[in-house]
Amino acid sequence: MSDTLLIREDNDGICTLTLNRPDAYNSLSLELMQALITTFDEIADDISVRVIVLKGSGRGFCSGHDLKQMLGEGEEAYYQCTFDTCSTLMQRVVNLPIPVIAQIHGVATAAGCQLVASCDLALASEKSRFATPGVNIGLFCSTPMVALSRVVTKKHAMEMLLLGDMIGAERAWEMGLVNWVVADDELEQKTAEVAAKVAASSRKAISIGKQAYARQIDKPLAEAYAECSKVMTGNMMTHDAGEGIDAFINKRKPEWQHR
Structure with missing residues (x-):
C-alpha cells in the first residue's frame, strides 16, 4: 500500500480516493496527477459509484506541486507538461458527472488548495490550514487562482494570492472555500454522513x-x-x-x- 500513489476504496456507492504520498505531504507529482485523471475517467462510466471522497494520507491533505521533482527536471517543456496535466486534472473534477467531496486535514496549499476549490463540497478539520503561497517563492499561484476565483469573492481570492499567508479553517469557511468545519475526531464521520446522503440520491x-x-x-x-x-x-x-x-x-x- 505504501507504494501505491492513489488508494481506492468502494463502499455502497461511495468511492474514497486517498492521496498516498505522506512523506511529501501528498504533493502532486506528475505521476499522482496522472493516476487521478485515469481513475476519474474510470469512475465517470462506473454507474456503481455515486459520489467520490478525496482525502490525503499522513499529516496533511495536499501541499501542492512537487517542487523537488520540478526543479530536478528543470526544463520548460516539463514545467508546461506539469501545469497542463494539473489543469486537466482540475477540469476532470469539475466535469465529472458525480460530486467530489474534499475531506481536508492538515494543510491544503497551492495546487492542494486549488484541488479543494475544484471539488463540489469540502469538509475541513478545525486544525486544517489553507494557502496559495506562491508569492513567497517568486511563483505566483496563477493556476490555483482559476479555481479559487470561482468559489470565493475577488477580494478574498486576492487576499490569499497576494499575501500568501496561511489561513485557518474558520477563515476558509467565512470565505466560502469550505462548507463545514468540524473537530478533528469528527471529520471522518461527518464526511461519511454527507457522502452517504449524496449516494442515496439518483x-x-x-x-x-x-x-x-x-x-x-x-x-x-x-x-x-x-x-x-x-x-x-x-x-x-x-x-x-x-x-x-x-x-x-x-x-x-x-x-x-x-x-
Whole structure:
C-alpha cells in the first residue's frame, strides 16, 4: 500500500480516493496527477459509484506541486507538461458527472488548495490550514487562482494570492472555500454522513444537475433559465424522475435505477 500513489476504496456507492504520498505531504507529482485523471475517467462510466471522497494520507491533505521533482527536471517543456496535466486534472473534477467531496486535514496549499476549490463540497478539520503561497517563492499561484476565483469573492481570492499567508479553517469557511468545519475526531464521520446522503440520491439526477450548474453559471439570467428549463424537461423524462415522483405521492422509498 505504501507504494501505491492513489488508494481506492468502494463502499455502497461511495468511492474514497486517498492521496498516498505522506512523506511529501501528498504533493502532486506528475505521476499522482496522472493516476487521478485515469481513475476519474474510470469512475465517470462506473454507474456503481455515486459520489467520490478525496482525502490525503499522513499529516496533511495536499501541499501542492512537487517542487523537488520540478526543479530536478528543470526544463520548460516539463514545467508546461506539469501545469497542463494539473489543469486537466482540475477540469476532470469539475466535469465529472458525480460530486467530489474534499475531506481536508492538515494543510491544503497551492495546487492542494486549488484541488479543494475544484471539488463540489469540502469538509475541513478545525486544525486544517489553507494557502496559495506562491508569492513567497517568486511563483505566483496563477493556476490555483482559476479555481479559487470561482468559489470565493475577488477580494478574498486576492487576499490569499497576494499575501500568501496561511489561513485557518474558520477563515476558509467565512470565505466560502469550505462548507463545514468540524473537530478533528469528527471529520471522518461527518464526511461519511454527507457522502452517504449524496449516494442515496439518483446518480442520473445528480449528474444532470451538476453538469447543468456548470453550463448555466456564467450565462445571462434569461439564457440560464432557458437552458435549465430544457434540462428539467429532459430530467422529467428519465426513469428515476418518474420513480421518485411516484414514490413521493405514494409515501414510499424510491428504488433508483440511475437512469
